[in-house]
Amino acid sequence: MTTELHLEDTITAIATPSGEGGVAIVRVSGPESLRIADEVFRGHGERPSGRPSHVILHGCVVSGSDTLDEVLLMIMRAPHSYTGEDVVEIQGHGGPVTARRILRRVLDAGARMAEPGEFTRRAFLNGRMDLLQAEAVLDLIRSRTDRAAAAAMEQLEGALSKKLSAIYDALITAAADVEATLDFPEEELPAETVPEIAARTAAIGRDMDALLATWEEGHLLREGALCVITGKTNVGKSTLLNALLGRHRAIVSPRHGTTRDTIEESVVVDGNLLRIVDTAGLRDSDCEIELEGMRRTRDLIGKADVRIHVVDASVEMDEVERAHVRELNPERSVVVLNKTDLGLLVSRAEISGRCVVEASLLNGKGVTETRSAIVDLLSSGVDVHAPPHAAISERHRNELDAARAEVGKANELLAAGREDAAALVAQHLRAALESVGRITGRVYGEELLTSVFSRFCIGK
Numbered sequence: 001m002t003t004e005l006h007l008e009d010t011i012t013a014i015a016t017p018s019g020e021g022g023v024a025i026v027r028v029s030g031p032e033s034l035r036i037a038d039e040v041f042r043g044h045g046e047r048p049s050g051r052p053s054h055v056i057l058h059g060c061v062v063s064g065s066d067t068l069d070e071v072l073l074m075i076m077r078a079p080h081s082y083t084g085e086d087v088v089e090i091q092g093h094g095g096p097v098t099a100r101r102i103l104r105r106v107l108d109a110g111a112r113m114a115e116p117g118e119f120t121r122r123a124f125l126n127g128r129m130d131l132l133q134a135e136a137v138l139d140l141i142r143s144r145t146d147r148a149a150a151a152a153m154e155q156l157e158g159a160l161s162k163k164l165s166a167i168y169d170a171l172i173t174a175a176a177d178v179e180a181t182l183d184f185p186e187e188e189l190p191a192e193t194v195p196e197i198a199a200r201t202a203a204i205g206r207d208m209d210a211l212l213a214t215w216e217e218g219h220l221l222r223e224g225a226l227c228v229i230t231g232k233t234n235v236g237k238s239t240l241l242n243a244l245l246g247r248h249r250a251i252v253s254p255r256h257g258t259t260r261d262t263i264e265e266s267v268v269v270d271g272n273l274l275r276i277v278d279t280a281g282l283r284d285s286d287c288e289i290e291l292e293g294m295r296r297t298r299d300l301i302g303k304a305d306v307r308i309h310v311v312d313a314s315v316e317m318d319e320v321e322r323a324h325v326r327e328l329n330p331e332r333s334v335v336v337l338n339k340t341d342l343g344l345l346v347s348r349a350e351i352s353g354r355c356v357v358e359a360s361l362l363n364g365k366g367v368t369e370t371r372s373a374i375v376d377l378l379s380s381g382v383d384v385h386a387p388p389h390a391a392i393s394e395r396h397r398n399e400l401d402a403a404r405a406e407v408g409k410a411n412e413l414l415a416a417g418r419e420d421a422a423a424l425v426a427q428h429l430r431a432a433l434e435s436v437g438r439i440t441g442r443v444y445g446e447e448l449l450t451s452v453f454s455r456f457c458i459g460k
């Protein structure tokens with residue numbers, strides 16, 4: 001989307017997934033929607049443009065004397081539609097060919113093909129929703145768990161928007177009060193108002209911190225928890241991945257270095273989305289592919305929400321293994337002592353302080369315990385059993401972090417009792433406002449909209 005998207009265009013797209021289905025919907029939005037409906041649709045009685053809003057007509061989509069499909073046609077007039085514009089939805093018999101034929105007919109009648117997310121982008125530009133709510137639409141579509149869907153719904157209903165608007169309003173008032181003093185010749189904050197404004201900006205900072213603390217939950221809901229399986233070669237890492245997924249995804253073999261690349265799969269455990277990654281085992285190797293695999297493993301370990309370290313417990317730990325165990329972060333790691341069917345030569349004492357599961361994965365022993373251990377670790381950061389709440393995303397966190405830093409600087413100046421600092425304080429508060437405004441979409445540019453809406457599918 002490099003070109004500007006004009007609101008005066010009438011856009012169209014197939015809104016249902018491709019393939020066979022019960023119905024297929026072609027959506028049309030913009031000023032020409034009803035004129036186009038008149039042109040492509042034949043039914044009984046009054047033409048679509050002569051009908052009131054929110055009616056369903058039965059008829060056919062025609063091209064000259066050809067009938068393309070029997071359809072239901074829905075009319076939603078501006079501003080009472082998803083986009084806030086005149087919208088027509090044509091519901092035909094499901095099937096990729098008929099849907100495309102209807103689409104082509106609508107295009108021929110004067111509509112243009114919609115860009116990804118352009119319907120929702122229009123909903124935003126026409127004030128039907130703010131940027132947080134538009135993003136919630138995408139979160140809702142993408143959600144893989146009930147928890148994620150519930151959180152997205154709360155965001156769509158405005159839970160986050162309300163909190164951020166409150167912060168925005170408080171910042172505006174504080175900035176305006178500081179700026180009011182700039183009009184006086186001394187350009188100084190009157191000594192008596194400094195503590196009062198300082199108390200207010202401190203409170204804004206605390207509200208921001210509370211929102212920032214929801215990122216972890218938001219990350220787990222949207223992306224899922226990144227669980228990286230590590231360990232030496234041949235200890236049973238791929239066996240564990242398969243057991244957690246309940247199917248044979250990775251090749252298991254007694255040969256060292258069988259898994260040379262990383263394999264990622266998602267699974268829902270106790271309502272939590274987990275992204276489980278099987279990695280190339282850590283060992284000395286001169287195989288280029290395997291070395292690259294190990295570099296990726298190191299990278300992933302850095303990003304992991306949970307690290308599951310598998311140890312062959314039927315042999316004593318060597319120095320290399322001890323070093324691996326030492327580097328594990330106790331709050332983020334599960335140690336799986338595998339192959340206990342062959343003996344148990346590793347004692348829990350050697351890995352004290354870490355969450356340990358004794359397993360014989362080949363026989364399915366220890367899989368349930370590993371699952372629970374992962375969920376327990378996640379719930380130490382976020383209460384995964386509490387009802388889900390709308391939580392901020394990575395984009396929101398970046399903006400909010402920047403805003404928080406600005407408010408922090410304003411606070412420092414105020415706390416230092418620097419009465420000559422009015423202009424600086426105002427600058428910091430204005431910068432914070434910009435960032436907060438970009439979260440809700442009060443402040444936006446083409447680039448921001450493109451980055452948000454290009455992640456949507458066409459037709460949404």
Ligand SMILES: Nc1nc2c(ncn2[C@@H]2O[C@H](COP(=O)(O)OP(=O)(O)O)[C@@H](O)[C@H]2O)c(=O)[nH]1
Nearest residue numbers: 234235236237238239252253254339360361362
């Ligand atoms: N005896 C025994 N063998 C196992 C167990 N788990 C895995 N194995 C075997 O160990 C070998 C290596 O397993 P794999 O999952 O490929 O290890 P990876 O290299 O760490 O991915 C395979 O032959 C597995 O069948 C176990 O609990 N007991």
Ligand SMILES: [Mg+2]
Nearest residue numbers: 237238258259
């Ligand atoms: Mg493997």
